Amino acid sequence: MRSAPIQHRGVALILVLTTIAILTSIGVDFSYSSRVSLKLAENLRDETRAEYLAKSAVNLSRLLLHFQKQVDQLGGQVLGIAGSALGGASGATTGGQPRGATPQAMNNLGIRLWQVLPIDSNAFGALLSGDVAGLQLPERETPVPLAPPREKRAVAHAFGGFEGSFHANIVDENSRINVQALDNVGTTPAAVFTQLRAMMADPKYDFIFDEEDANRDRVRRDDVILAMKDWIDIDETATALDPSNLQRPFVNGFSDENATYSRYEPRYKAKNSRLDSLEELFMVRGVNDRFMAAFGDRLTVWPDINSKLNVNTDDPQQMLTNILIAATNANDPALRDPRLLQTILQEIQIRKMFSFFGMSAQDFVSILQANGIRLRPEIDPRQGGNAANLFGSTSDTFRITATGRVGRTEKQVTAVVRYDDAMGKMLYWKED
Numbered sequence: 001m002r003s004a005p006i007q008h009r010g011v012a013l014i015l016v017l018t019t020i021a022i023l024t025s026i027g028v029d030f031s032y033s034s035r036v037s038l039k040l041a042e043n044l045r046d047e048t049r050a051e052y053l054a055k056s057a058v059n060l061s062r063l064l065l066h067f068q069k070q071v072d073q074l075g076g077q078v079l080g081i082a083g084s085a086l087g088g089a090s091g092a093t094t095g096g097q098p099r100g101a102t103p104q105a106m107n108n109l110g111i112r113l114w115q116v117l118p119i120d121s122n123a124f125g126a127l128l129s130g131d132v133a134g135l136q137l138p139e140r141e142t143p144v145p146l147a148p149p150r151e152k153r154a155v156a157h158a159f160g161g162f163e164g165s166f167h168a169n170i171v172d173e174n175s176r177i178n179v180q181a182l183d184n185v186g187t188t189p190a191a192v193f194t195q196l197r198a199m200m201a202d203p204k205y206d207f208i209f210d211e212e213d214a215n216r217d218r219v220r221r222d223d224v225i226l227a228m229k230d231w232i233d234i235d236e237t238a239t240a241l242d243p244s245n246l247q248r249p250f251v252n253g254f255s256d257e258n259a260t261y262s263r264y265e266p267r268y269k270a271k272n273s274r275l276d277s278l279e280e281l282f283m284v285r286g287v288n289d290r291f292m293a294a295f296g297d298r299l300t301v302w303p304d305i306n307s308k309l310n311v312n313t314d315d316p317q318q319m320l321t322n323i324l325i326a327a328t329n330a331n332d333p334a335l336r337d338p339r340l341l342q343t344i345l346q347e348i349q350i351r352k353m354f355s356f357f358g359m360s361a362q363d364f365v366s367i368l369q370a371n372g373i374r375l376r377p378e379i380d381p382r383q384g385g386n387a388a389n390l391f392g393s394t395s396d397t398f399r400i401t402a403t404g405r406v407g408r409t410e411k412q413v414t415a416v417v418r419y420d421d422a423m424g425k426m427l428y429w430k431e432d
Helices: 011-085 121-128 188-199 203-210 221-232 278-283 289-298 316-326 338-353 361-370
Strands: 165-172 237-241 250-256 397-406 409-418 425-431
Touching: 011 165, 011 397, 011 409, 121 165, 188 221, 188 316, 203 289, 221 237, 278 289, 289 316, 316 338, 316 361, 338 361
Parallel strands: none
Antiparallel strands: 165 397, 237 250, 397 409, 409 425
């Protein structure tokens, strides 16, 4: 007997469907990989464009600061000429300064180009935009043979045109308290100590120093200042305070400055060198997120250690800090009166607005004196003091925060520059 024949009907359909499914999965995977690669290439392109737009904003800011330096030098020349012209008059005063004597603390005009002129892509595009088609060449007596006409090409981008946008913000670093100057000679450390004490004096900041930090360490206000001093000085001995010597309050103690850091996890030692950035302060004992959130925007590490705190600031919080610095007692209840502080701030703004040569340190002190603020002896003119002991009115170091944006991609560049004979000496550079 013969066996029944094997049925092969439907096998071809199964093979075709299997092949189609495999080819479909391969095609979908290839299409997905192509789209991902295209998106990665677009993101890399936009990231590169955004990076160079941010760098362009930094370069434009440096160019603007170069012009600002020339304006400052012009102000010094104008003041010198005015002082020479008025040298014959005796006994007269101009703006609180003796007529005929050039104020040493004021050597520039009250014009801050970096606050007036925006570093922005919209303003830059408007500056470079223009139509040159309507310009005509001057007529000549002898006609010049014309060259054969060329075929006009389509212009892909106009001059100054680009995709994306950029913006830069310039901040005066001399109007902030320079922590670096704690390790200096002369009376500068005492001045910075006074400034830091006044900055932290407000009772509303008590919670920062009364509560333990992540290292279970509770640090008082003065101890934070001493820790900053120990971090940047060259010795390994803890610094102590001498309350009887206001001119030189820091003295060498007898303990180890690394004793506290040895209890941290992980352990480390004080740097015993200058700070390289403001973020490095997080390594200092007592400086944590709460501390930097409260005082970080009033501290700096980049200006020269011999430069003075510039009173020409537009930050209201820093203005209030300057008032506390100048006062004899930073905890005086009268300095907590919002009406008095608002009156002083308004007078400062008016003085800066209507003073062609800007506001000097002596002008700032005179405003406080006129409003009944008891001044520190070292800056009170009635006690033989000089405002230049704590304050100044010029700046030479600036922080530039530039942002470039293309599509959804954004790049940020932070640079710190200081005046020099060229486009400014680069002190710090960071890309985010």
